[in-house]
Amino acid sequence: MEDTRFSSAIHMLILISEAEELMSSEKIAVSVGTNASHIRKIAGLFKKDDIIDSNQGSRGFSLKVNPKDLSMLRIYKAVNETDNIRLFEIHRNPNDECIVGRLIGPVLNEMHSGMVSKVEKEMSSTTLYDCIHSMRAKIQEGTQ
Amino acid sequence: MEDTRFSSAIHMLILISEAEELMSSEKIAVSVGTNASHIRKIAGLFKKDDIIDSNQGSRGFSLKVNPKDLSMLRIYKAVNETDNIRLFEIHRNPNDECIVGRLIGPVLNEMHSGMVSKVEKEMSSTTLYDCIHSMRAKIQEGTQ
Numbered sequence: 001m002e003d004t005r006f007s008s009a010i011h012m013l014i015l016i017s018e019a020e021e022l023m024s025s026e027k028i029a030v031s032v033g034t035n036a037s038h039i040r041k042i043a044g045l046f047k048k049d050d051i052i053d054s055n056q057g058s059r060g061f062s063l064k065v066n067p068k069d070l071s072m073l074r075i076y077k078a079v080n081e082t083d084n085i086r087l088f089e090i091h092r093n094p095n096d097e098c099i100v101g102r103l104i105g106p107v108l109n110e111m112h113s114g115m116v117s118k119v120e121k122e123m124s125s126t127t128l129y130d131c132i133h134s135m136r137a138k139i140q141e142g143t144q
Numbered sequence: 145m146e147d148t149r150f151s152s153a154i155h156m157l158i159l160i161s162e163a164e165e166l167m168s169s170e171k172i173a174v175s176v177g178t179n180a181s182h183i184r185k186i187a188g189l190f191k192k193d194d195i196i197d198s199n200q201g202s203r204g205f206s207l208k209v210n211p212k213d214l215s216m217l218r219i220y221k222a223v224n225e226t227d228n229i230r231l232f233e234i235h236r237n238p239n240d241e242c243i244v245g246r247l248i249g250p251v252l253n254e255m256h257s258g259m260v261s262k263v264e265k266e267m268s269s270t271t272l273y274d275c276i277h278s279m280r281a282k283i284q285e286g287t288q
Contacts, residue, residue, distance in 0.1 A: 004235040011238060011248045018244065031245045033237030072255070087231075087263070091148040093177030094155060099283060100162070101175045104155045107278045111216070115266050119231070122262045126255060134251045139243060 008032050009042050009079045010072075013128050014135060016052060017067050022060030042079055049078040067132055073123035085116050152176050153186050153223045154216075157272050158279060160196060161211050166204030186223055193222040211276055217267035229260050 011032050015023045025039040032039065043061060046052040051070065052061045063070075077083060090108050095101035155176050159167045169183040176183065187205060190196040195214065196205045207214075221227060234252050239245035 004233045006232045007234045007248075007252055010252065011235065011244065014244050014248070031239045031242040032235060033239055033245070034235070088150045089148045090151045091155065091176060091178070095175045095177055098175040100155065100158055100279065101177070103279050103282045104151075104158070106282060107275055108151055108154065110278060111270060111275065114270070115263065118262055118266045119259065122259050126258075131251055131255065134254060135244065135247050138247045138250060 005042065005079050006076055008034060008038070009046070009075055010128070010131055012039060012042060013046075013052075013063070013067075013070070013075065014132055016061050017063050017128065018132060018135075022055065022058055024059040045078050045081065049074070051075070051078060067129035068127055070128040071124045072126045072128075073120055075128070076123060085119060087112060087115055087119065149186065149223050150220055152178060152182070153190070153219055154272070154275055156183060156186060157190075157196075157207070157211075157214070157219065158276055160205045161207050161272065162276060162279075166199065166202055168203040168205075189222050189225065193218070195219070195222060211273035212271055214272040215268045216270045216272075217264055219272070220267060229263060231256060231259050231263065
């Protein structure tokens with residue numbers, strides 16, 4: 001996993017879900033601390049996966065999925081345009097003439113799959129609502 | 145997590161543990177499909193963490209830790225010279241004047257920590273021996 005697109009994307013979805021005013025890509029960009037074209041790029045990926053919609057006749061987005069049903073895994077896959085999470089890369093040129101070189105790929109792929117399935121399980125059981133809930137709790141703490 | 149150093153490092157440790165002959169950095173490099181200086185770099189990191197030793201008077205390495213006690217987490221941390229696994233990066237310039245911008249960092253850090261602890265648990269319960277065992281099983285399959 002790399003770069004900050006996933007993190008910016010969650011920020012964006014919390015705004016769309018929680019802000020009282022309609023959030024345009026420009027307004028979202030100001031809060032995320034990036035430019036509007038980066039937000040529009042993420043919005044395009046979310047639209048493609050039916051996660052958000054542009055509001056007709058106005059400049060803003062709305063969620064098409066209940067935050068409780070929107071998992072981190074779905075968000076991650078949408079913004080990274082991938083179905084495969086990679087936790088580490090496997091070296092590409094092991095020597096086939098050595099038995100270890102011949103089998104290291106399958107051995108490491110098997111271990112990698114096991115680790116990815118644990119990460120995916122965790123990411124599919126954590127939802128946008130969990131982030132919103134955690135944020136509300138922090139707001140509550142701050143006002144006490 | 146990035147690059148193929150972790151994967152090459154596991155290949156290297158399997159060779160050191162299992163090969164009948166003494167494995168020098170040159171011999172390891174041939175099997176891994178890289179150059180000897182890359183292997184020496186990894187060897188230096190393993191030595192620093194007391195995972196391997198250079199054999200006195202000969203050109204080869206030996207394991208200082210039982211493969212059953214050598215976890216993927218320890219190997220990963222040693223070769224990446226870090227105590228912190230990062231699964232995703234958090235955007236650095238959220239806008240403090242927005243309540244979501246102010247709290248997104250703490251919210252995402254908390255979620256990230258939860259995910260990392262699951263990955264670390266998995267990586268600390270998987271050992272070099274598990275890789276060796278899996279490789280032996282594949283060798284067995286191949287000879288049947």
